[in-house]
Amino acid sequence: MKLAALGEFDLIERIKKSYGSEGGRIVRGMGDDAAALKVDTDSLVLTTTDMLLENVHFDLKYFSPYNLGKKAIAVNISDIAAMGGSPQWILTSLGLPESVDGSFVEQFYKGMSCLSDRFGIKLIGGDTVASKGGVVINVQLIGTVNQKELILRRGARAGDHVFVTGTLGDSSAGLEILKKGLWGEKKRDEYVDSVNRHLTPSPRVDEARYLAAGEVASSMIDISDGLVQDLNHICTESNVQGKLLIDDVPISDSYKYVCNEMGLNSHLSLCGGEDYELLFTVPPDKIGFVDSFREQFSCGVTRIGEICHGNGVSVYDEQNNPVELEVCGYDHFKN
Amino acid sequence: MKLAALGEFDLIERIKKSYGSEGGRIVRGMGDDAAALKVDTDSLVLTTTDMLLENVHFDLKYFSPYNLGKKAIAVNISDIAAMGGSPQWILTSLGLPESVDGSFVEQFYKGMSCLSDRFGIKLIGGDTVASKGGVVINVQLIGTVNQKELILRRGARAGDHVFVTGTLGDSSAGLEILKKGLWGEKKRDEYVDSVNRHLTPSPRVDEARYLAAGEVASSMIDISDGLVQDLNHICTESNVQGKLLIDDVPISDSYKYVCNEMGLNSHLSLCGGEDYELLFTVPPDKIGFVDSFREQFSCGVTRIGEICHGNGVSVYDEQNNPVELEVCGYDHFKN
Numbered sequence: 155m156k157l158a159a160l161g162e163f164d165l166i167e168r169i170k171k172s173y174g175s176e177g178g179r180i181v182r183g184m185g186d187d188a189a190a191l192k193v194d195t196d197s198l199v200l201t202t203t204d205m206l207l208e209n210v211h212f213d214l215k216y217f218s219p220y221n222l223g224k225k226a227i228a229v230n231i232s233d234i235a236a237m238g239g240s241p242q243w244i245l246t247s248l249g250l251p252e253s254v255d256g257s258f259v260e261q262f263y264k265g266m267s268c269l270s271d272r273f274g275i276k277l278i279g280g281d282t283v284a285s286k287g288g289v290v291i292n293v294q295l296i297g298t299v300n301q302k303e304l305i306l307r308r309g310a311r312a313g314d315h316v317f318v319t320g321t322l323g324d325s326s327a328g329l330e331i332l333k334k335g336l337w338g339e340k341k342r343d344e345y346v347d348s349v350n351r352h353l354t355p356s357p358r359v360d361e362a363r364y365l366a367a368g369e370v371a372s373s374m375i376d377i378s379d380g381l382v383q384d385l386n387h388i389c390t391e392s393n394v395q396g397k398l399l400i401d402d403v404p405i406s407d408s409y410k411y412v413c414n415e416m417g418l419n420s421h422l423s424l425c426g427g428e429d430y431e432l433l434f435t436v437p438p439d440k441i442g443f444v445d446s447f448r449e450q451f452s453c454g455v456t457r458i459g460e461i462c463h464g465n466g467v468s469v470y471d472e473q474n475n476p477v478e479l480e481v482c483g484y485d486h487f488k489n
Numbered sequence: 490m491k492l493a494a495l496g497e498f499d500l501i502e503r504i505k506k507s508y509g510s511e512g513g514r515i516v517r518g519m520g521d522d523a524a525a526l527k528v529d530t531d532s533l534v535l536t537t538t539d540m541l542l543e544n545v546h547f548d549l550k551y552f553s554p555y556n557l558g559k560k561a562i563a564v565n566i567s568d569i570a571a572m573g574g575s576p577q578w579i580l581t582s583l584g585l586p587e588s589v590d591g592s593f594v595e596q597f598y599k600g601m602s603c604l605s606d607r608f609g610i611k612l613i614g615g616d617t618v619a620s621k622g623g624v625v626i627n628v629q630l631i632g633t634v635n636q637k638e639l640i641l642r643r644g645a646r647a648g649d650h651v652f653v654t655g656t657l658g659d660s661s662a663g664l665e666i667l668k669k670g671l672w673g674e675k676k677r678d679e680y681v682d683s684v685n686r687h688l689t690p691s692p693r694v695d696e697a698r699y700l701a702a703g704e705v706a707s708s709m710i711d712i713s714d715g716l717v718q719d720l721n722h723i724c725t726e727s728n729v730q731g732k733l734l735i736d737d738v739p740i741s742d743s744y745k746y747v748c749n750e751m752g753l754n755s756h757l758s759l760c761g762g763e764d765y766e767l768l769f770t771v772p773p774d775k776i777g778f779v780d781s782f783r784e785q786f787s788c789g790v791t792r793i794g795e796i797c798h799g800n801g802v803s804v805y806d807e808q809n810n811p812v813e814l815e816v817c818g819y820d821h822f823k824n
Contacts (some may be wrong), residue, residue: 181533185726186642187571187710188537190634195530198516202523203629205582205616236522247540247627281540287622292582294538294629299525307521375522391520 173263175276180243189278191243193298200297202233208288216332219258221353222291223265229378230295231273232357232430236376237306238366239299241273241359246280249290273359303366305434310373310392314435316459319358321406322381323413326426328352330418347408355430361451362432370443374434380427382479386467388435395464400424401472404456421479424469435461508598510611515578524613526578528633535632537568543623551667554593556688557626558600564713565630566608567692567765571711572641573701574634576608576694581615584625608694638701640769645708645727649770651794654693656741657716658748661761663687665753682743690765696786697767705778709769715762717814721802723770730799735759736807739791756814759804770796
């Protein structure tokens with residue numbers, strides 16, 4: 155059913171029935187001028203927002219509405235996790251061209267609820283408007299964090315170790331496969347991991363909560379712009395320098411395969427964005443966390459450098475020689 | 490300076506320096522993965538979001554970036570006010586075409602801060618991305634309300650009186666003037682009021698807070714879709730019927746003038762949207778509020794009908810004859 159026939163209010167009613175929540179700490183969810191929420195007395199409110207535009211952040215040629223919904227919530231969950239928080243409530247604004255089908259919206263919310271159900275996130279509002287351009291998505295996620303467990307970007311100190319979860323570069327490799335039209339009807343097994351990392355990233359909520367509850371990390375960020383650029387964000391906010399050991403940056407077998415086969419720049423793992431792994435710093439006396447973290451979580455965690463006095467990020471090879479990188483990471487108005 | 494030369498991070502830095510806030514209840518503002526906020530123990534968190542798209546919600550032919558910023562925040566402030574709350578913190582997502590100038594962003598935020606300064610609202614985050622279509626704006630506003638002062642749509646009861654602040658239809662009349670290209674270099678005095686009501690609506694925060702603190706209103710909504718449709722939202726949520734007296738609906742002299750001159754449908758005051766006045770219901774024993782409200786606020790307040798058992802909205806003329814209206818108000822996918 156086309157949206158023009160369905161109408162905005164029917165659409166909102168449908169979404170509300172399927173996903174809208176009320177009760178508990180949601181005093182009022184969807185269906186009013188604003189949502190009204192109760193927050194525990196010792197908690198801070200965390201809030202983040204991300205805008206995703208068709209043909210800038212995603213291409214409907216390879217993004218199904220289901221995966222789009224899943225990714226739109228995932229990138230915001232990742233931001234709340236990177237503060238040490240628990241994601242709680244979501245508001246979704248959708249700008250939809252008239253040509254879009256009612257099933258697009260249905261699939262989008264189904265994809266979203268795949269992750270919202272997993273993390274106990276409730277849909278509490280949003281806005282649905284007609285778009286004369288492409289599909290426009292804006293997600294706003296609200297979370298909470300116990301005040302003493304909040305992890306900011308600005309806490310890194312000289313002497314801290316730099317760690318990252320999982321592997322890097324996979325999402326960028328996957329994007330290359332998709333952009334080159336190599337993810338057609340015959341899906342090659344060697345491409346699955348990279349492509350999935352790009353289409354449906356998995357935010358590290360439990361891992362981040364573990365680091366927050368144990369007060370392990372002195373600073374934390376999620377990798378959305380790329381390792382070097384995101385470490386630089388930590389360094390700028392903390393007024394320190396980051397030293398990265400390029401050969402220690404964890405990469406997956408499938409990433410290696412795709413890079414080799416496609417002749418991709420091997421610096422994708424340092425500069426490519428959207429891996430949504432956690433990048434964090436750990437003071438020397440907390441370094442013992444590594445073993446128990448590895449026992450508990452399958453994603454792995456790797457030491458990839460250290461924090462020093464100074465500013466900016468420097469990259470070194472195995473022989474401790476500085477490596478020059480071209481401008482790295484994604485800047486929306488410079489690329 | 491073009492955005493392509495300025496770059497995303499420089500742009501964020503500029504905005505942060507000019508408008509970013511920290512301290513007090515803002516534990517962390519802009520510059521991290523999420524903002525972190527302290528909320529008083531007896532307060533509820535209110536949150537609302539609105540998406541505005543170029544050529545759907547606004548035309549840059551007649552919307553200056555300054556007025557656009559002002560309106561983008563105004564419509565969200567109006568939503569928080571309609572819950573009885575105080576607006577507190579704002580996050581702004583902007584999708585900008587490469588062609589847009591740095592001064593566009595500067596003017597947009599200046600317009601926004603005109604209202605945020607007035608109401609003590611602090612900018613705490615957002616997202617800035619490139620757009621391959623037109624300008625995309627998504628504003629998310631967070632407010633707070635003392636739990637016992639919260640006013641929902643669902644509280645209207647049979648016997649309540651229906652009131653509205655200010656005058657209605659002005660914004661729609663202004664939009665007609667703008668759309669017909671009649672707001673050119675020579676700005677006619679007779680058009681100023683209507684056009685300003687459309688370009689820079691004034692949210693009724695103090696008026697709404699007065700109604701909330703005095704526990705006067707049993708239900709409330711702001712008029713964004715149009716009087717009939719918004720009263721219908723109250724009736725649906727409250728499971729009651731609304732009776733509107735068409736001849737009592739307050740209209741301004743400039744609205745009358747524009748309607749006459751342009752031959753506009755006289756039902757614009759019932760069906761036109763975006764007036765951002767307060768529509769609310771008052772139980773019979775609270776009706777005494779009217780005099781003190783009138784003394785305190787210059788916008789005026791008018792009784793325009795009553796709440797009965799039943800459902801939907803009916804409109805009556807002076808002789809108590811029912812008036813048939815065509816489908817009225819704005820539905821994004823049906824217009």
